[in-house]
Amino acid sequence: MRYFFSSIMMMLIFNACTFINDDIVNVVKVNKADVIVNEKQFFSVKTPQTCSVKEQNKFVYNVLHDSYLWSDKVLSQDYLINNYDSPREILESLKYKDDHFSYIMDLPKADSFFGQGKYNNFGFIPFLIEHEKYGLALVVAFVYPNSPAQNGGVKRGDLIIKVNDTIINGESIDSIYSSLKKMNRIKFTFVKNNKIYNKYLSKYRYTIQTISQSHIYTLKNKRIGYMVLSNFIEMSKYEIDAMFRRFKKEKISELILDLRYNGGGDVRIANHLASLIGGENVINKVSEHMSFNEKYSKLNKTTFFEPYNSNQLNLKRLFVITSERTCSASERVIHNLKASHTGMEIIQIGKKTCGKPYGYEGVGVFCNKVLFSINTESTNGDQKGKYTDGLTPTCKAEDDMFKLLGDQEESSLKEALYYINNNKCSSAKSSFGYEIIDFITEYLGL
Numbered sequence: 058m059r060y061f062f063s064s065i066m067m068m069l070i071f072n073a074c075t076f077i078n079d080d081i082v083n084v085v086k087v088n089k090a091d092v093i094v095n096e097k098q099f100f101s102v103k104t105p106q107t108c109s110v111k112e113q114n115k116f117v118y119n120v121l122h123d124s125y126l127w128s129d130k131v132l133s134q135d136y137l138i139n140n141y142d143s144p145r146e147i148l149e150s151l152k153y154k155d156d157h158f159s160y161i162m163d164l165p166k167a168d169s170f171f172g173q174g175k176y177n178n179f180g181f182i183p184f185l186i187e188h189e190k191y192g193l194a195l196v197v198a199f200v201y202p203n204s205p206a207q208n209g210g211v212k213r214g215d216l217i218i219k220v221n222d223t224i225i226n227g228e229s230i231d232s233i234y235s236s237l238k239k240m241n242r243i244k245f246t247f248v249k250n251n252k253i254y255n256k257y258l259s260k261y262r263y264t265i266q267t268i269s270q271s272h273i274y275t276l277k278n279k280r281i282g283y284m285v286l287s288n289f290i291e292m293s294k295y296e297i298d299a300m301f302r303r304f305k306k307e308k309i310s311e312l313i314l315d316l317r318y319n320g321g322g323d324v325r326i327a328n329h330l331a332s333l334i335g336g337e338n339v340i341n342k343v344s345e346h347m348s349f350n351e352k353y354s355k356l357n358k359t360t361f362f363e364p365y366n367s368n369q370l371n372l373k374r375l376f377v378i379t380s381e382r383t384c385s386a387s388e389r390v391i392h393n394l395k396a397s398h399t400g401m402e403i404i405q406i407g408k409k410t411c412g413k414p415y416g417y418e419g420v421g422v423f424c425n426k427v428l429f430s431i432n433t434e435s436t437n438g439d440q441k442g443k444y445t446d447g448l449t450p451t452c453k454a455e456d457d458m459f460k461l462l463g464d465q466e467e468s469s470l471k472e473a474l475y476y477i478n479n480n481k482c483s484s485a486k487s488s489f490g491y492e493i494i495d496f497i498t499e500y501l502g503l
Contacts, residue, residue, distance in 0.1 A: 099421035099428070100124035100353065108424040113144040116423050117161075118151065124432045126415065127153035128350050144426070152430075155445065158385075158413060159430045167420075167427045169262070174292045177262045179243070180204020181211055182318060184458065185230065185495040191248065193225045194218050196491070198458050199318045201287070202266040205258050214459040218253070219246035267293040268300055270315070270463045273307050277478060282309035283470070285462050286330075289322025289386045294329055301333050301368040313376040313473045314390075317407060317456060321385025324416065331390045332362045336369030339399045343438035345389060349418070350432065356418070362393075374402035376473045379448065380456055382496060384411035389435065391448055396438035406473045407454050409447035452482035457489055 097104050102119045105112035115138050121131045130153050141147040145161045152159050169175045181204065183195040195217040200206050218225060220233045221244050236243060242259040270285040282304045286293070304312070312334060321327075328344050339362040348357045377391055388410050395403050414435050421428035436442035452472050460467040465474060468487045475483045 099419060099423075100432075102421065104421070104423050110141075110143060111138060113424055113426075114138045114141055114147045116421065117144045117148050117428060120421050120428060120430055121148070121151055124350065124353060124419075124430070125152075125159075126350050126431045126434060127156065128352070144423075144428070148428070148430075156415075156431055158415060159428075162427045162429065164422065164425045164427050170265075171290065174265045174290055175262050176201065176204070176265055178204075178260050179237070179258050180206035180263065183217065183237075184493055185225075186491040186493055188216070189490040191216065191218055193227070193230070193494070194248075195220075195225060196458050198456070199269075199287070199462075201263075202269050203263045205261055205263070209256060209258050211256070211258070213461050216248050217245050218248050220244075222246070265290065265292070266296070268296045271300055271303075272463050273304075273309060274465065274474070276474060279311055279477065280307055280309045281311045281313065281474070281477060282307070283313045283315065283463060285315040285318075287319055289319070289324070289326040289330075291323060291326070293322070293326050297326070297330055297333065298368060301370065304370060305368050309370070310372075311374070311376065311477050312370065312372055313378065313470065315378040315462065315470070316383045316387040316390070317378050317380040317469065318382050319384070319387040320382060320411075321387055321413070324386045324389055327386035327390050328360065328393070329363060331394050333366060333369050334372055334375055334390075335362065335394055335399055335401055336366075336371035338371060338373065338401055339394070340364055342398055343396070344393050345438070346436045346440065347416070347418070347433050348436075353432075373400070374404060376404045376406060376476065378454075378469045378473060379405055379407045379410050379450060381408055381411055381447070383407075383448075385413045385416070388413060388444065388448055389437075392441075392444065393437045396441070398438050404452070404473070404476055405448060405450040406452050406476070407450050407456065407469045409449055410444075412445045412447040414442045414444055452476060455487045455489065457487065459489060 099120060100123050102116065102123050105116045118138050122128050122133065125131065131151050137147070141150060148159060148161060169177065180201040181197050182199040184198045186194055186196050188194045197211055197213055197215040200211055200213055220236060223229050223233060225233060242257060244255055244257050246253060246255050265288060267288045267290065268284055268286055272283045274281040274283065284300055331344065332339060341364055342362050344360045344362045346359050375394060391403055391405060394401050415431045416433045416435060417429050417431060418433045421430065434442060454469040454472040457468040463470070465471060472483055
């Protein structure tokens with residue numbers, strides 16, 4: 058795991074909501090307001106010397122009473138350590154009622170994703186829908202580049218009606234979820250253009266490409282850039298820089314940033330992206346303030362937008378497509394650029410975001426596991442935060458999953474383009490013949 062921990066040394070905060078989009082820095086002591094990695098201790102809580110269930114439970118219990126943002130709201134009876142069968146169980150039981158984000162992850166999976174930028178899954182995001190013709194079904198909402206799904210010809214909008222010959226219905230859906238998470242090879246039954254066909258997909262490890270789509274449109278003599286960004290991880294910076302070099306060369310005057318499936322990630326990369334977008338409007342200005350609980354308030358700090366970069370766009374406004382899956386670091390791009398001192402206008406298209414103004418400054422590494430416990434809260438340059446109900450869109454729009462991302466007729470993108478041309482939201486209302494029942498994310502794993 059040496060590579061993993063050397064990568065950790067380079068990070069400060071990871072934030073997440075959906076797949077795995079969290080911060081991995083083990084914080085122990087302060088050195089000029091920076092955090093230091095130490096595998097033996099997490100803040101003032103020492104790593105267990107043995108890996109008995111009791112010792113692992115004790116570690117989680119102690120972290121929740123130490124650096125956890127809501128440590129003052131956690132039950133304080135020591136006997137609770139013996140009441141749970143696993144550290145995951147005690148975490149779920151004791152964490153604060155408004156905390157939907159703290160969790161425990163296996164260390165090898167964290168190493169694979171954060172250290173090496175790799176997934177090990179089927180490579181697509183399915184949503185459970187109620188279809189007007191087929192009833193309960195899974196629809197492919199997003200396909201990861203280089204993945205088994207993409208290489209197997211799966212596309213956004215493909216409809217799945219059976220999994221391993223099991224019809225999708227209310228009685229089978231839990232077992233289907235379990236199969237998606239645990240099985241390495243699955244037969245999917247698709248229906249397209251009223252034709253039914255089967256396709257086998259097998260999981261394998263693939264390197265993540267975080268910008269999955271990009272286009273440049275010309276409308277009314279305007280050059281409009283569009284990019285779909287799915288994660289903020291270390292390697293995203295190189296993809297973002299290359300994309301902005303292209304946008305700069307093509308002299309785009311408007312940017313549509315599609316974050317509808319971006320659950321968050323490294324906020325340093327998010328700040329880099331925001332800095333490139335705002336450019337001279339935000340150079341060296343306050344990006345955000347980050348605060349800890351009262352015990353660690355001496356760690357509170359302010360971060361700034363980056364200095365001059367030759368790829369910066371100097372845009373006065375930004376269009377962002379969002380959904381309930383837009384979370385954490387993605388929300389910070391929006392919220393931090395909204396601060397009054399940037400002078401920027403942010404036009405949000407789609408649906409409310411997930412509502413996560415929190416982060417993980419460090420993680421607790423123990424017994425081949427990683428504990429992500431919320432321990433920071435952020436506000437923007439105006440000292441505004443608390444958007445736990447999500448960031449509200451300027452123009453509401455549906456996610457038309459039966460049209461490809463980048464298709465100018467896809468409802469959210471179409472709404473953004475309408476606003477660019479008319480400086481207002483359209484009055485269009487969309488109906489696609491289905492209702493979203495559930496966002497399936499946990500099965501993807503790493």
